[in-house]
Amino acid sequence: MPTRNPAPLTPPLNPTILRLSRQALLGRRRGLVLVIIPTVLLALAVIVAALTDDAVGYESVLTLGYTLALPLVALLAATAVLGPEVDDGSIVYLISKPVSRHVIALSKFAVAWAATVVFGGLPLLVAGLVLDSGDTRQAVAWGVAGVVAGTAYTALFIALAAFTRHAVVIGLLFALLWEGLLGSLLGGIKWVSIGAWGRGVGHDVSGQLTGPGTGLTYALVAAVLLTVAALWFTGDRLRSFTLRGDE
Amino acid sequence: MCSAMSELSTDPSSATPEGRSVIHDLGYRPYTGPRLGPAAIARALLVTGFRNAFGLGRSGRSKVLPFILLGLNILPSVIIGGVMVLVGLKELPIGYAQYASTTQVLLGIFVAAQAPVLFSRDLRHGTISLYLARPLPSATYAIARWGALLGATLVFLVSPVVILYAVALLGELDVSDQSRDAAVAAGMAVLLALALAGVAGLIASWSTRRGFAVVATIALLLLGNGIVTAIQAIAGEEHHARVGEVAGLFSPYSLYRGLMAMWADGDIATPPTGVPMQTAYVVVFVGLSAACLGGLVWRYRRVATA
Numbered sequence: 001m002p003t004r005n006p007a008p009l010t011p012p013l014n015p016t017i018l019r020l021s022r023q024a025l026l027g028r029r030r031g032l033v034l035v036i037i038p039t040v041l042l043a044l045a046v047i048v049a050a051l052t053d054d055a056v057g058y059e060s061v062l063t064l065g066y067t068l069a070l071p072l073v074a075l076l077a078a079t080a081v082l083g084p085e086v087d088d089g090s091i092v093y094l095i096s097k098p099v100s101r102h103v104i105a106l107s108k109f110a111v112a113w114a115a116t117v118v119f120g121g122l123p124l125l126v127a128g129l130v131l132d133s134g135d136t137r138q139a140v141a142w143g144v145a146g147v148v149a150g151t152a153y154t155a156l157f158i159a160l161a162a163f164t165r166h167a168v169v170i171g172l173l174f175a176l177l178w179e180g181l182l183g184s185l186l187g188g189i190k191w192v193s194i195g196a197w198g199r200g201v202g203h204d205v206s207g208q209l210t211g212p213g214t215g216l217t218y219a220l221v222a223a224v225l226l227t228v229a230a231l232w233f234t235g236d237r238l239r240s241f242t243l244r245g246d247e
Numbered sequence: 248m249c250s251a252m253s254e255l256s257t258d259p260s261s262a263t264p265e266g267r268s269v270i271h272d273l274g275y276r277p278y279t280g281p282r283l284g285p286a287a288i289a290r291a292l293l294v295t296g297f298r299n300a301f302g303l304g305r306s307g308r309s310k311v312l313p314f315i316l317l318g319l320n321i322l323p324s325v326i327i328g329g330v331m332v333l334v335g336l337k338e339l340p341i342g343y344a345q346y347a348s349t350t351q352v353l354l355g356i357f358v359a360a361q362a363p364v365l366f367s368r369d370l371r372h373g374t375i376s377l378y379l380a381r382p383l384p385s386a387t388y389a390i391a392r393w394g395a396l397l398g399a400t401l402v403f404l405v406s407p408v409v410i411l412y413a414v415a416l417l418g419e420l421d422v423s424d425q426s427r428d429a430a431v432a433a434g435m436a437v438l439l440a441l442a443l444a445g446v447a448g449l450i451a452s453w454s455t456r457r458g459f460a461v462v463a464t465i466a467l468l469l470l471g472n473g474i475v476t477a478i479q480a481i482a483g484e485e486h487h488a489r490v491g492e493v494a495g496l497f498s499p500y501s502l503y504r505g506l507m508a509m510w511a512d513g514d515i516a517t518p519p520t521g522v523p524m525q526t527a528y529v530v531v532f533v534g535l536s537a538a539c540l541g542g543l544v545w546r547y548r549r550v551a552t553a
Contacts, residue, residue, distance in 0.1 A: 029454060033463050037470065044474050052485060060477040068473050076462045083458045166312055168458040169360045172465055176352045177319075 014099055014107045021081040021111040030080050034115060037073055038123035041065045045127035058131045062142050065124050066149070067195060071175035073120035074150050077112040078157035079168050082234075086161065095238055102235030109158055109231055116154045121146035141206035149198025152223045155230035156194065162237040190214055197223045288383045289391045296395025300361045301402075309364075316357045317403060320350050324407035328414035339415055343408045343432030344511035347439060350407075351500050352469065354443070357403050358396070359464035362447035363457040365392045371455040375550060385551035389543045393448050400440040408432050431510050435503065438532050442499040443468070445539025452546050471498040476516075483516040491517030492524050502532045 025031065041064070048057035085091040095101060124146040128139025153175070160167035175195075183189040183196070190196040190212035200219030203211025214222075295304065301317070302310030327340060347354060369375040378388055412429040416422065447464045454460040475498045482491030495501040495517065505528045508518030519525045 030456075030459055033459075033466060037466060040470065040474065044477065048477075048481060051490075052481060056484060057477060057481040060480055064470075064473045064477050068470055072462060072466050072470065076459075079458045079462070084456060087457065166360075168461045169312060169356060172356050172359075172461070176356070176465075176469065181352055 012103060012106050013110055014103050017094070017099070017104055017107040018111055021108050024084065025077060025080045025111060025115055030076065034073060034076055034080075034119050037069050037076075038119045041069050041123050042127055042130070045130045049131050058128070061127060061131060062124060065127055066142065066146060066198070067180060068176075070116075070120040070124070070146055070150055071153055071171075071179075071195075074112075074116045074153035075157050075168060075171045075175065077115040077119070078154045079161045079171070081108040081112045082158055082161040083167060087165070091238075091241065095241060100235075101238035102232070104238055105158070105162070105231055105234040109155060109234070112154045112158060113151060116150040117147055121150045135206075135208065137206040138208040141202040141209045144205050145198040145202025145209065147198075148201045148219075148223050149194050152194045152197065152226050152230075155227040155234075159230035159234045159237070162234045162241075191218075191222075194223070194226070285381075285383050285387060288381055289387045292378075292383075292388065292391040293394050293398075296365050296392055297398045299364055300395055300399035313357065313361060313399075316353055316360070317406070320353045320357070320403060321407055321410060323350065324410040324414075328410060331414055331418055336418075338420065339411060341411075342507075342511055342513065343411055343429050344435050344507045345513055346407050346411065346432070347404055347436060348500070348504055348507060348513070351472070354400075354403060355465055355468045355500075358400055358443045358447045359461045359468070361399060362396055362444075362451035362464065363454075363460045365396050366448055366451035367455050367457055367460055370452065370550065375547075379551050385547040386544045389452075389547040390540070393444060393540060393543055396448055397440055397444040400444050401436065404436040404440055405433055408436065428511065435506055435510065438506065438536075439499065439503045441536035442502070442532060442539070445536045445543070446499065449539045449542045449546070452543055468499065472500040474498075475501040479516040488517045488520070492519050495519065496527060496531045499532075499535065502528055502535075506532070 025034070041061070044064075045061050048061055082091075085094065094104065121143055125139050125143030128142045129136065132138065156174075157167065157171045160171055164170065178189065179193045179195045183193050191214060193212075196212040196214060197219040199209060200211050200214045200216060201223070202209045204216045298304045301313045324346065330336070331339070341349065369378065375388075379385055408429055412425060415425045415429075446467065450464045450467065451460045454463060475494050478494040479491035479501070482488060482494065492505075495505045504513065504515045505519045505525075507513035508515050509525055509528070519528050
C-alpha cells in the first residue's frame with residue numbers, strides 16, 4: 001500500500017506576490033508621495049529643532065506625525081498593494097492561481113506593513129531624536145507607538161480595500177473624523193481607536209508620552225485582535241471575490 | 248429615375264441635401280435640427296458634472312458617499328439650530344465663517360473624493376478623446392469640469408451657513424448683524440471653494456488612479472495645514488508672530504483662517520497683522536486658485552495634443 005505523502009507545507013508568504021506588491025507600492029508617483037510625507041515631517045522637525053531652544057515643538061510635531069502622517073502612509077501603502085488590482089479587475093489573474101487567498105492577503109500585508117514601518121513609524125523615532133536627542137526613551141516610545149498603530153492601521157485598511165471600492169475615503173473618515181475630530185470630543189472613543197492603542201503601548205515605554213488610560217494589556221490585545229481579524233477577513237473576501245463594474 | 252432623384256434631393260431630410268455630395272449615400276435620414284455650439288456643450292458639461300459630483304445621474308451606490316459627507320457636514324448646524332431653539336440662546340454658538348474651519352476634515356475629504364469623479368475617469372478610460380472630438384476646446388472642457396467641482400464645493404460649504412442663518416432669523420436675532428456676518432462667510436466660502444477646487448482638480452487630473460488622487464489631495468491639504476498649524480503654534484509661543492503669519496500663506500485652510508481673523512471673529516494663533524500681510528493673504532489665496540486653474544487648462548491642452 002503506497003504511503004500518502006503529507007501535504008507540502010505552504011509558506012505563509014509568497015515571494016512572487018511580495019515582489020509584485022513591492023513594485024506596485026514603489027511605482028513612480030505613489031512611491032514619491034510615500035517618501036515625501038515622512039521627508040516633510042523630518043524637515044519640519046529639523047527646522048523646529050534649529051529655530052527653538054529646548055523641546056518646544058516636540059509634542060506638536062510628533063502628534064502631527066502620529067495622528068496624520070502615519071495613518072496617511074498606512075492608507076497609501078495598504079490601498080496601493082490591493083486597490084489598483086481590484087479597481088481594474090486584474091486581481092482575477094492573481095486569485096486564479098493555486099495560491100491560498102490567505103497567503104495572498106498575508107503577503108500583501110507584509111509589504112504594506114514594511115512600508116508603513118519604514119515611512120510611518122521610523123520617522124517618528126527619528127523626529128523625536130532630532131527634536132530632543134537627550135531623551136532617547138521618549139523617541140523610542142513614539143516609534144513603538146507608531147509601529148503598533150501602523151500595524152493595526154495597515155491591516156484594517158487592507159481589509160477595507162478588499163471589502164469596498166471606497167476604502168480610501170472610509171479609511172480617511174475613520175482615521176481623521178472618528179479618531180481625530182470625534183476622538184477629541186468623546187473620551188470613550190479611546191477604547192475603539194487604533195491611535196489610542198498605540199499611545200497606550202508607547203506610554204508603557206516612556207511616561208512622557210501621555211497614554212489614553214486604557215492600560216497596556218487592553219491596548220496590545222485590541223491591536224493584535226484587530227490585525228488578525230482584519231487579515232483573516234481580507235483572505236476571506238478574496239476567497240469569495242466578485243467583480244463589479246465601474247460605478 | 249432622374250426626376251425621382253432630383254425630387255428626393257430637394258427634401259431637407261434626405262441623406263444627401265442639394266448641392267452636397269457624399270461618397271456613399273446609404274439613404275439614412277440625417278439630423279436636421281438646430282446644431283448648438285461649444286457654449287451649449289460647455290453648459291451641458293457643467294450641469295452634468297455638478298450632478299455627477301453628488302452622484303446624481305450615476306448609480307445608486309455612488310450617491311451614498313457624497314450624501315453621507317454632505318449630511319455629516321450639515322448635521323452640526325442642524326443640532327446647533329435645535330439647541331438654540333430649545334435653550335433660547337440669543338447668539339449663535341459658532342460663527343458662520345468659523346463653521347467651515349471646524350469641519351475642514353469633512354470638506355477636504357469631500358473635495359478630494361469627488362474631484363477624481365470629475366477629472367480622473369475620463370482620462371483613465373480614454374473617453375476624454377470623445378469629448379475633445381466635439382467642437383469643444385480643451386480649455387473649455389477643463390473650465391467646465393472645474394466649474395462643476397467649484398459648484399459642488401460651494402453647495403457643501405454654503406448649505407450649513409444657510410441653515411444657521413435661517414435659524415438665526417427664525418430665532419429673531421438682529422437681522423442686519425446676522426445678514427452681514429452670513430454674507431462675509433459666504434464670500435469667504437467662495438474664496439475657499441476656488442482654492443480647494445483648483446488644488447483637488449489639478450491633482451486628480453494628474454493622477455488617474457482614484458485612491459491615489461484622494462490620498463495625495465488629503466496629504467497636501469491636511470498635512471500642509473497640520474504643519475502650518477504646528478509652526479504657528481510654536482511661533483506664537485516663541486513670540487515670533489511674523490514667522491507664523493508667513494507660514495500661514497502656504498496652506499488653503501490657514502489662508503482661510505487668516506481671512507477669518509481679519510474679516511470675521513476668529514481666535515487663531517498668529518493672525519495676519521498690517522495691511523501688507525493682509526493683502527498678501529488675499530493675493531496668495533486668489534493667486535493659488537488662478538494658478539491651479541491655469542495648470543488644469545495647460546494639462547488638458549497637453550492631453551488634447553498628445
